Each structure stands twice: as C-alpha cells, then as structure tokens.
Amino acid sequence: MVALALLLGAGLVAASPGRANPAPAESRLHVEWTVAAAGQGQSRVFGYVYNDYRENAVNVQLRITELDASGQPVASVIWPVGDAVAAGSRVFFDTRVPGNGASHRVAVESFDFMTDGEWQTRTTEQLLATEGFQKKVADTPEKLAHLETLTPARKLVARQRNGETYYVYADPAVCKCLYVGTAAQYQGVLDKRLENEQLQALQDHVDYYDPVLWSLWAPWPWF
Structure with a gap:
C-alpha cells in the first residue's frame, strides 16, 4: 500500500474549484475538484484524480475533509474512487459528503500499484x-x-x-x-x-x- 499525503484546498462559494498545489517530484497522484452545495446538509464533491506515474494505480481512496471558516478540520470521510487510474491518465469521481462547511480539502489518502x-x-x-x-x-x-x-x-x-x-x-x-x-x-x-x-x-x-x-x-x- 502506498500512502500519499497530498492536501489540497478548495473554497466553497456556490460551486468552487480546487486544484493541486505544486507537487514535489515524488508525488504520483493528485486531485482537481469542485465543491457545490447539495442540500440536506450535504456537499457534492466531484473532479478528477490524475496519475502522473508510469504504472497503473488501483484501490485509490480520497480523504475529503470539511473545514470551518478558520480553515480548521471539522470532519472527514474516506471515499473509494472505485476505478483504476491508468498511467499518465485521469479518472472522474463524483460523491456527496455530510456537511456544508466554509470549505473542503481533498487528498489522495492511499493507493496501490496494479499487478x-x-x-x-x-x-x-x-x-x-x-x-x-x-x-x-x-x-x-x-x-x-x-x-x-x-x-x-x-x-x-x-x-x-x-x-x-x-x-x-x-x-x-x-x-x-x-x-x-x-x-x-x-x-x-x-x-x-x-x-x-x-x-x-x-x-x-x-x-x-x-x-x-x-x-x-x-x-x-x-x-
């Protein structure tokens, strides 16, 4: 299992995009996403997971963290992407998470290389x-x-x-x-x-x- 702590920020104003900060050379997967209100105390988080490495990635899990107005974590969930992310490619994801805080942060929590x-x-x-x-x-x-x-x-x-x-x-x-x-x-x-x-x-x-x-x-x- 390869763990990757790549934390990314996205403000929540109507529908707001998040984009990866400049990643270090060893980073292999990164995320771009948008957050929008989904009603009933939920937020919709959708976007793409990118694989910048030369091997296919599977078992990709995202950590989606709700932040308060000061940028402090309120709650987080781990969500499985489900699809493999082929080398040099990207995969779309779309999910709903509890909470409608001031902003959200999305990270690649973990992944494996495909056998x-x-x-x-x-x-x-x-x-x-x-x-x-x-x-x-x-x-x-x-x-x-x-x-x-x-x-x-x-x-x-x-x-x-x-x-x-x-x-x-x-x-x-x-x-x-x-x-x-x-x-x-x-x-x-x-x-x-x-x-x-x-x-x-x-x-x-x-x-x-x-x-x-x-x-x-x-x-x-x-x-």
Whole structure:
C-alpha cells in the first residue's frame, strides 16, 4: 500500500474549484475538484484524480475533509474512487459528503500499484461496464461488509428477483464494488468473451434470492 499525503484546498462559494498545489517530484497522484452545495446538509464533491506515474494505480481512496471558516478540520470521510487510474491518465469521481462547511480539502489518502492479476480483473470489469452492467461502489461500511459475503468473488453469479434473473459480479479486493446486469447484458458479455480469450473466466451459477442486495444497493434502473 502506498500512502500519499497530498492536501489540497478548495473554497466553497456556490460551486468552487480546487486544484493541486505544486507537487514535489515524488508525488504520483493528485486531485482537481469542485465543491457545490447539495442540500440536506450535504456537499457534492466531484473532479478528477490524475496519475502522473508510469504504472497503473488501483484501490485509490480520497480523504475529503470539511473545514470551518478558520480553515480548521471539522470532519472527514474516506471515499473509494472505485476505478483504476491508468498511467499518465485521469479518472472522474463524483460523491456527496455530510456537511456544508466554509470549505473542503481533498487528498489522495492511499493507493496501490496494479499487478498483472488486477489488470486482468480490470479488463473484465471494463467489459461489464461496456455491456451496460450497473456499477455500485461500496461507499459505506454496511455495503463493504455485504460485499464480502457475495461469493464467489470476481465471478458472475445469477441471482433471482421476482422471477427475473440478474447477474452479479462482486469485487471486494480491487474496485471494492459490484456490477449487476440483465440476462441480455450477460449474453453480450459472453459474446465479447469469445472474442478475447484473455478475459478472466466468468461463471454462470444460479444462487439464492438475496433481499439485502436489492435494498442496500438501491436504486436500480429496472425496478
């Protein structure tokens, strides 16, 4: 695990942008972001994570800190970006955090460099996203705990809801997220898989009905 303490400031006046201070030579990831009021005591924080290094980064986590009028920390949350940040590239993030203080500070809390196995996993997950699977990031302790119970990990598992079959792919290790798709989207994945034998093996396995899955990770576009 590589920890990176790169603290960045952003004032909150309507929607206000934050930008990285000049980074030292050893810095590898940095953030640019905007903060806007989201109502109901929340702030929306969105922007880009940049990878200035020559290796792909995974398990990227941001620390988002609410500041008072004097610039002192009030509260902070750690939020998983979910997507890999390819070398020399950037990834968009968008989240809501509690509090609507005078300003916010965003930092790259930690990240890992990607192994060959993780790259294979990312290739599979990119295919799922391309075919229309819904991606859900485990952005709460409850979701993360439930994600650990969805086995087998990184395999497509068929789950039933109201007589319909949906396919669930749980990844508690790399993206800390799950992907859910319909039978038609699953067929699209199978077709693409035949075109690329390097994709990680997928498993068609019918499992039990899991009411927690459908309620905890809601909303869904199908019901």
